[in-house]
Amino acid sequence: MKIQIIAESESKDDGFVGKTSFEREDVDTINDVLWLFSEFLNGVGYTYTKAVAIEKDDGEMVWSD
Numbered sequence: 001m002k003i004q005i006i007a008e009s010e011s012k013d014d015g016f017v018g019k020t021s022f023e024r025e026d027v028d029t030i031n032d033v034l035w036l037f038s039e040f041l042n043g044v045g046y047t048y049t050k051a052v053a054i055e056k057d058d059g060e061m062v063w064s065d
């Protein structure tokens with residue numbers, strides 16, 4: 001699967017108007033998806049983000065790291 005995430009910023013956010021996009025091909029597992037979201041968050045300025053997680057329907061937590 002290919003995933004593309006786009007963030008649009010306005011000048012009031014950081015002084016610039018623009019877009020940041022991340023695109024990854026061969027995203028095959030939930031770990032791949034979580035890693036992409038983690039990298040995206042860091043790339044758009046949430047540099048303090050170390051990991052992201054989801055809770056599966058059986059209650060198991062899956063982390064990006």
